[in-house]
Each structure stands twice: as structure tokens, then as C-alpha cells.
Amino acid sequence: MFFPLLRHLILTGILLVVGSGWSQNSVQSAIDVFANDPVFANASVGFLAIDVATGDVIASKNPATCLSPASTVKLFSTATAFQVLGSDYAPKTRIYIDGTIDSKGTVNGNLWIRGGGDVTIGSRYYNAEGIEDTLLRVWADTLLKMGIKQINGAIIADASEFGYQGVPDGWSWSDMGNYYGAGPSGLPIYDNMLRYVFRTGVTGSKTTLKETIPVIPGFSFHNYISSGGSGDNSYIYGGPYSLDRFGTGTLEAKTNRIVVKGSLPDPEWQFAQEFSRILKGRGIAVRDSINTARQMTWVSPAVRYGSMKMLIEHKGKTVGSVAWWTNMKSVNLFAEELLCWVGYSAYGTGSTDNGVTKLENYWTGKIPVSGMFIKDGSGLSRGNAISPQHFCDLLKFMATSKNFDVFYGTLPVAGISGTLSSVCKNQAAEGKVHAKSGTMNRIKSYCGYVETKGGKRLAFAFIANNYNCTSSAVVDRMEKVFNAMALY
The missing domain is CATH 3.40.710.10 (DD-peptidase/beta-lactamase superfamily)
Known part of the structure; x- marks a missing residue:
């Protein structure tokens, strides 16, 4: 009886040691x-x-x-x-005017959008598809409730407090034209993404660009994307602030609508464009064309906004x-x-x-x-x-x-x-x-x-x-x- 028991205890001890060693070294x-x-x-x-x-x-x-x-x-x-x-930190986007509002609801001056880097404005992660501009419409309705009917000036987007580098150092030319290569901005909008809507034909034929979402006046797309293969095997090339984009690769053949996602060339400019469009759609007349701080002489925020009147302050999503x-x-x-x-x-x-x-x-x-x-x-x-x-x-x-x-x-x-x-x-x-x-x-x-x-x-x-x-x-x-x- 003693020897079988001893043998069992010895074997058990060996297994425990081996098991422990395996656990430590596995x-x-x-x-x-x-x-x-x-x-x-x-x-x-x-x-x-x-x-x-x-x-x-x-x-x-x-x-x-x-x-x-x-x-x-x-x-x-x-x-x-x-x-x-x-x-709990959250960025702020503010809307100012640099003039006065008269008794008829006319702003005698420009309307400024001061960016704070709120990346969630129009983002697909926070807004349903097709209504990404909801917040801009809310702002327009707020201005209407204030009695504003006309702006005798321009809509000016200001992303200057976040600089104009476009994309960080070390980014590849093959990345920055695509949606995942969209750089940061003081006024991001729609995930800084441009959607290209294509129609494709038989294998080997050239694709047709039907539209871009959003619309960019002056935009030029050089299309070298052909029909063929399966899915999306296309690539978009183009740098920050450039309205020229180049497309290469293939898209699935015989498709009436296929969407390719790229980066938005100039989010600041697009922000002004989108808000101006919505204001006009809500019946608020805008006399002048849009503008951006990047195209103007630099002025410190303290000086620029020190004498302006703030109409709206929006707090974005948190860290x-x-x-x-x-x-x-x-x-x-x-x-x-x-x-x-x-x-x-x-x-x-x-x-x-x-x-x-x-x-x-x-x-x-x-x-x-x-x-x-x-x-x-x-x-x-x-x-x-x-x-x-x-x-x-x-x-x-x-x-x-x-x-x-x-x-x-x-x-x-x-x-x-x-x-x-x-x-x-x-x-x-x-x-x-x-x-x-x-x-x-x-x-x-x-x-x-x-x-x-x-x-x-x-x-x-x-x-x-x-x-x-x-x-x-x-x-x-x-x-x-x-x-x-x-x-x-």
C-alpha cells in the first residue's frame, strides 16, 4: 500500500512542477x-x-x-x-458677426465661424446618412429666431487657431487623397471626407463620375479608374487645399452606383460653403461670396474677435x-x-x-x-x-x-x-x-x-x-x- 501511494504522490508532484513550468514559459x-x-x-x-x-x-x-x-x-x-x-473636455465652435443688426434683421457685416476643432460636426459616427448637416440647420434656425433675414457681407470660416499644415509630417502621397488620409482642421466637417459616386460599365471600360458629396465648386477630377474586378480597388491621389484629384485602379463592373471615399481638400472652405448653402435655403440672403481665414491676413484671435458679437456657441462631443x-x-x-x-x-x-x-x-x-x-x-x-x-x-x-x-x-x-x-x-x-x-x-x-x-x-x-x-x-x-x- 505504501509504495503505490508514494508513487502516486511523486507523479502528482512532477505533474504540478511541469504544469507550473509550462504556465510560466508558455x-x-x-x-x-x-x-x-x-x-x-x-x-x-x-x-x-x-x-x-x-x-x-x-x-x-x-x-x-x-x-x-x-x-x-x-x-x-x-x-x-x-x-x-x-x-469631459469638449471643443467649442462659435459664430460671430463683425457688424450690427438693424431693425429689418439685416446684418451689416460678415458672419464668422470660429473653429475649435470639433471633429464630430457632420460626422457619420454621430449623424445618420443623408442628414449630416443637421447641426448647421439648427444654427440657421437659431439665427432666424434672432430675427436675422439678410447678411450684407460674407460667410467667413476661420480654422486658423489649428494651423494650416494640412496633414502631419511623414504621411504618404498614396494615403492623403483617400478617406483615411484626411488631415485635421480647426473646422472639420463630414469627417473631412469627400464621397465620389461612380457608375461602371463592362470590364475594361472607363468609369463615370456621377457626382461628389458634398459638391465642391471648381473641383477637378482626373479619372483613370476602370471597370473590372470585384469591389473597390481604386485609389485617390491629391494633397491638402488642392482642388485637383486623380483616381486610379478598378471598381466592380456593371454597377449603377458605387461610392468611393476620399479626403476633403479644404474643410475650412467647405464649412463656409455648406453653411452659406443652408442659410440661403432657410431664406437668409447672403450678399457676398464665402471666404476663409487662410486666404486673409492673419490676426490674433484676441484682436479679431475682441470687438465682435458672438451669436452662437456650440459645445461638441467630449474626449x-x-x-x-x-x-x-x-x-x-x-x-x-x-x-x-x-x-x-x-x-x-x-x-x-x-x-x-x-x-x-x-x-x-x-x-x-x-x-x-x-x-x-x-x-x-x-x-x-x-x-x-x-x-x-x-x-x-x-x-x-x-x-x-x-x-x-x-x-x-x-x-x-x-x-x-x-x-x-x-x-x-x-x-x-x-x-x-x-x-x-x-x-x-x-x-x-x-x-x-x-x-x-x-x-x-x-x-x-x-x-x-x-x-x-x-x-x-x-x-x-x-x-x-x-x-x-
């Missing part, structure tokens, strides 16, 4: 297998997973190597906005609301505007450069930032370079912040929501990984938190650059690492 084994895959023979791979509570390293692979992170940069943008501005869309759906424009809000709050001008400067200054001393390079808010710039260690330091810091709950709530959940809804579906990591994804040409990344089977919360960063396979093949391999972390 994540490291998984990342080692990943990195040794032939498709990464010429690639750069970085990985780090830490215990948020203790800071202990669970597994790593080149954790200090700075890599191109793509959209996971949005973690820095949203975290900075939460920390610097607070989740918390915009950040949710930013991370959940990876909205580039929202990330850029959040960073600009940070710069505006800190320095009075909401440029990307000011936002980056405040971001760097805020995190210096809170986490190690040496060797980290951030050039924009969305991750579209190829000039971004961030290590897994930088990301994990940020995530560990945020885990103890008063803003953690709202920050954590913006992150997509594996197999359930946002850009991670199809990742680890029906696998061990489903519902356990809360992370931001990043995807660009030859770049795949995920950074966030894992709630493990053993009751721990891990912070992790996983970046792969220049791999020799498809993006979906990289995700398939990354899922094995996610599952190992979830089972830890």
Missing part, C-alpha cells in the same frame, strides 16, 4: 515559435508582456527595439488626451466620446484632432506639432521616453517609432490612472468588438484581450491588456514589420500568442 515559448517562423526571417519582431500589478516580465522578444507601430500610436494620443484634458470611436474603430481623423486639442489647450494653437510637443513633455518623467519618436496622432506617419517597452510602460501607468476605466473601455475586445471582433473568435483569448490594433503595408501590431485565466492582468505590445506573408497570416500566428497569454 507565453515565451509561443513568441519564440512566432519569431522563428520562416515568414519573419527578414522581419523585425518586438514583443513584451508584463504583469501590470508587479511589473514582472512574463515574456519578451526585442522589447527595446523601436518599430513602426501603425495605429497602435492611437493609445498614446487617447491616453494623453485623457490625462491632459480629462474625459471620452471621441476617444471611444478613435480606438474602437481606429478613426484616424479623430486621433489627429484629439492630439490637436491637446496642443490647443497647452499652447493656444492646435497644430499637430504642438500636440506632439505636449505629449512628449507630459510623459517625460512619468515613463521612459528615450528613443521614442511620435510624428502624428493616428499612426499613419512612417516617421513613428515606438518600442514594446514604451507601450507597456504607458499601459502600466494608465492602469493606475483615475482615467483608467474610461481608457480601458475604449479598447476593442478580442472576438467581440471593434477592430478585434474577428480576432481569436471561439478561442481561449476571446473576451480576454482588450487591445488596439495597427495595420499598414507590411506592419501589424496589437497593444493592450490581457485578463488571464490565472487572475492576472497583463500589459502587452506586439509589433511585426516587413514580414513575408499576408496580414491575415500574421494575425493567425499572433493569435497563438494571445491564447497563451489568456491561459497564463
Whole structure:
């Protein structure tokens, strides 16, 4: 009786030791297998997973190597906005007149729209399709209720307090004409997006541009898009403030209406155009043509608006609301505007450069930032370079912040929501990984938190650059690492 019992106890002990060792090394084994895959023979791979509570390293692979992170940069943008501005901060858009209103309801002067970077005006994330201009109509009705019937002047849009860089440094020519390459503005409208409506013919024939939404007077589109293939394989080229756009590629053949999304050339100008159109539609006459502050001599806001009369002040959506869309759906424009809000709050001008400067200054001393390079808010710039260690330091810091709950709530959940809804579906990591994804040409990344089977919360960063396979093949391999972390 003694020897069988002893044998049982010894075997049980061995299994417990082996099981414990497997648990401790399974994540490291998984990342080692990943990195040794032939498709990464010429690639750069970085990985780090830490215990948020203790800071202990669970597994790593080149954790200090700075890599191109793509959209996971949005973690820095949203975290900075939460920390610097607070989740309840909201930008303001104001309407002024620089003249008087007479007894007949005539404004003897210009009507100014002073932008504060409210990215939600006309946004498809906050407005139903077809009624994106609802807020502008509300403003027009407000002016009517004030008795205003005519404007003996111009509608002037002013986005000057956010600068006129157009797009951040490092953005590619192949990106900035497309909808995801729309740059930030002091007066964003309709997600700074231009919809091209095409009709296609038989395979090989030229497509026909039926209309653009919104309409842009003076707009010129050079159409080299042909009919053929399946779906939308077209690309739009064009820079900020240019009314020339070029289209290449293919669109599905024999389709009466197919919509391609591009970037709006000049949001400030378009804002004035749209509001002028709505005012006239509501019966308010506007004598002069529209204008923008970019086309006028610069004057400081304090001087420009000091003697004007403010008629309307609109408070936009909060940091918390915009950040949710930013991370959940990876909205580039929202990330850029959040960073600009940070710069505006800190320095009075909401440029990307000011936002980056405040971001760097805020995190210096809170986490190690040496060797980290951030050039924009969305991750579209190829000039971004961030290590897994930088990301994990940020995530560990945020885990103890008063803003953690709202920050954590913006992150997509594996197999359930946002850009991670199809990742680890029906696998061990489903519902356990809360992370931001990043995807660009030859770049795949995920950074966030894992709630493990053993009751721990891990912070992790996983970046792969220049791999020799498809993006979906990289995700398939990354899922094995996610599952190992979830089972830890």
C-alpha cells in the first residue's frame, strides 16, 4: 500500500512542477515559435508582456527595439488626451458677426465661424446618412429666431487657431487623397471626407463620375479608374487645399452606383460653403461670396474677435466620446484632432506639432521616453517609432490612472468588438484581450491588456514589420500568442 501511494504522490508532484513550468514559459515559448517562423526571417519582431500589478516580465522578444507601430500610436494620443484634458473636455465652435443688426434683421457685416476643432460636426459616427448637416440647420434656425433675414457681407470660416499644415509630417502621397488620409482642421466637417459616386460599365471600360458629396465648386477630377474586378480597388491621389484629384485602379463592373471615399481638400472652405448653402435655403440672403481665414491676413484671435458679437456657441462631443470611436474603430481623423486639442489647450494653437510637443513633455518623467519618436496622432506617419517597452510602460501607468476605466473601455475586445471582433473568435483569448490594433503595408501590431485565466492582468505590445506573408497570416500566428497569454 505504501509504495503505490508514494508513487502516486511523486507523479502528482512532477505533474504540478511541469504544469507550473509550462504556465510560466508558455507565453515565451509561443513568441519564440512566432519569431522563428520562416515568414519573419527578414522581419523585425518586438514583443513584451508584463504583469501590470508587479511589473514582472512574463515574456519578451526585442522589447527595446523601436518599430513602426501603425495605429497602435492611437493609445498614446487617447491616453494623453485623457490625462491632459480629462474625459469631459469638449471643443467649442462659435459664430460671430463683425457688424450690427438693424431693425429689418439685416446684418451689416460678415458672419464668422470660429473653429475649435470639433471633429464630430457632420460626422457619420454621430449623424445618420443623408442628414449630416443637421447641426448647421439648427444654427440657421437659431439665427432666424434672432430675427436675422439678410447678411450684407460674407460667410467667413476661420480654422486658423489649428494651423494650416494640412496633414502631419511623414504621411504618404498614396494615403492623403483617400478617406483615411484626411488631415485635421480647426473646422472639420463630414469627417473631412469627400464621397465620389461612380457608375461602371463592362470590364475594361472607363468609369463615370456621377457626382461628389458634398459638391465642391471648381473641383477637378482626373479619372483613370476602370471597370473590372470585384469591389473597390481604386485609389485617390491629391494633397491638402488642392482642388485637383486623380483616381486610379478598378471598381466592380456593371454597377449603377458605387461610392468611393476620399479626403476633403479644404474643410475650412467647405464649412463656409455648406453653411452659406443652408442659410440661403432657410431664406437668409447672403450678399457676398464665402471666404476663409487662410486666404486673409492673419490676426490674433484676441484682436479679431475682441470687438465682435458672438451669436452662437456650440459645445461638441467630449474626449471620452471621441476617444471611444478613435480606438474602437481606429478613426484616424479623430486621433489627429484629439492630439490637436491637446496642443490647443497647452499652447493656444492646435497644430499637430504642438500636440506632439505636449505629449512628449507630459510623459517625460512619468515613463521612459528615450528613443521614442511620435510624428502624428493616428499612426499613419512612417516617421513613428515606438518600442514594446514604451507601450507597456504607458499601459502600466494608465492602469493606475483615475482615467483608467474610461481608457480601458475604449479598447476593442478580442472576438467581440471593434477592430478585434474577428480576432481569436471561439478561442481561449476571446473576451480576454482588450487591445488596439495597427495595420499598414507590411506592419501589424496589437497593444493592450490581457485578463488571464490565472487572475492576472497583463500589459502587452506586439509589433511585426516587413514580414513575408499576408496580414491575415500574421494575425493567425499572433493569435497563438494571445491564447497563451489568456491561459497564463
